Amino acid sequence: MADLATTYLGLSLPSPVILASSSLSNRIENFQLAESHGAGAVVLRSLFEEQIEALESERESALAMGSDSTAEAQSFFPSQRVGPAEYLQLVARAKRAVKIPVIGSINCVAPGSWSHYARQIAEAGADALEVNLYAVQADPTVSAAQVEARHEEAVQSILDAVKIPVSVKLSPFYTALANVLARLEGRGAKGFVLFNRFLQPDISLERMSLQNVMPLSQPFEALLPLRWIALLHGRVRADLAASSGVHDASGVAKQILAGATVVQVASALVKNGVQHIGHLRDGLEEWMDRRGFSSVEDFRGTLSQRVVRDPGAFERAQYVHLILSQNS
Numbered sequence: 299m300a301d302l303a304t305t306y307l308g309l310s311l312p313s314p315v316i317l318a319s320s321s322l323s324n325r326i327e328n329f330q331l332a333e334s335h336g337a338g339a340v341v342l343r344s345l346f347e348e349q350i351e352a353l354e355s356e357r358e359s360a361l362a363m364g365s366d367s368t369a370e371a372q373s374f375f376p377s378q379r380v381g382p383a384e385y386l387q388l389v390a391r392a393k394r395a396v397k398i399p400v401i402g403s404i405n406c407v408a409p410g411s412w413s414h415y416a417r418q419i420a421e422a423g424a425d426a427l428e429v430n431l432y433a434v435q436a437d438p439t440v441s442a443a444q445v446e447a448r449h450e451e452a453v454q455s456i457l458d459a460v461k462i463p464v465s466v467k468l469s470p471f472y473t474a475l476a477n478v479l480a481r482l483e484g485r486g487a488k489g490f491v492l493f494n495r496f497l498q499p500d501i502s503l504e505r506m507s508l509q510n511v512m513p514l515s516q517p518f519e520a521l522l523p524l525r526w527i528a529l530l531h532g533r534v535r536a537d538l539a540a541s542s543g544v545h546d547a548s549g550v551a552k553q554i555l556a557g558a559t560v561v562q563v564a565s566a567l568v569k570n571g572v573q574h575i576g577h578l579r580d581g582l583e584e585w586m587d588r589r590g591f592s593s594v595e596d597f598r599g600t601l602s603q604r605v606v607r608d609p610g611a612f613e614r615a616q617y618v619h620l621i622l623s624q625n626s
């Protein structure tokens with residue numbers, strides 16, 4: 299039988315399938331369910347910078363004006379979330395409830411006074427901390443270099459505050475993503491979660507108002523982290539966690555073949571229940587047994603860019619080839 303155990307952020311995990319930060323990850327029962335179905339770790343819902351500083355961001359206020367929200371969208375907004383004190387309790391309770399690693403999550407856009415909460419999350423027992431750099435930059439006077447500098451400072455302020463390993467959850471929308479990763483790794487980030495998904499407000503023509511929807515992901519969305527993980531594997535030393543569009547065991551295997559250390563899953567569990575993690579875990583084990591892999595290390599990164607026979611497939615060469623071969 300294949301051994302699914304692995305190491306992520308220096309922590310020992312029984313399997314590479316992780317319950318991602320989501321609406322499921324603020325309930326102790328879900329952590330226990332995830333563990334009993336073979337999850338390698340759990341990531342708690344994010345504590346938002348805005349929550350901590352008790353300030354409403356301009357973006358949120360703008361969206362709130364005349365907005366119409368679905369339950370899912372509401373669950374994503376800081377105003378609907380627990381406060382910092384309850385969050386620390388959640389960390390402590392989660393630690394008592396499960397043996398697998400418990401990863402805290404902070405959502406921030408810039409350095410600030412909130413960063414001392416990172417230390418409190420660590421003191422509450424979190425085994426690691428995920429920093430979700432979720433920010434939409436619409437100010438035409440702010441350059442990419444300024445945005446990246448702020449992100450670096452925010453991560454640095456957390457790294458200064460805690461001794462537990464810190465991973466950074468990034469959006470795919472950086473011009474030079476590999477460089478951003480390399481710089482954050484240089485500062486001490488031990489892992490990267492690729493990628494977070496953005497809330498995209500829609501417009502309701504009936505109500506003539508904004509409609510905040512956050513539909514669950516679709517499997518095709520896994521191709522974006524798949525490509526970037528394949529490109530980055532072996533180029534950075536940090537662990538790479540795939541996030542977006544993984545719905546079945548084959549999706550898990552593909553991300554690891556590309557080079558992922560672990561795979562985080564949210565939408566598939568919101569849709570099918572936390573116990574679906576068991577299907578992902580068992581399906582991965584069956585596939586490994588069929589292929590003769592005794593551990594995840596046996597095949598991790600074996601289809602990353604540095605290893606495949608056609609490295610251009612992950613970059614522009616294949617794009618040009620595909621576009622030019624289309625005849626309608």
Ligand SMILES: Cc1cc2nc3c(=O)[nH]c(=O)nc-3n(C[C@H](O)[C@H](O)[C@H](O)COP(=O)(O)O)c2cc1C
Nearest residue numbers: 318319320321343344430515541542543563564565
């Ligand atoms: C309902 C819901 C709530 C979420 N809340 C958070 C959150 O608090 N913090 C965070 O970093 N990501 C959050 N996410 C994003 C997920 O962790 C994940 O990155 C994203 O959904 C892509 O993975 P998936 O395709 O498996 O859903 C949330 C996702 C969903 C569906």
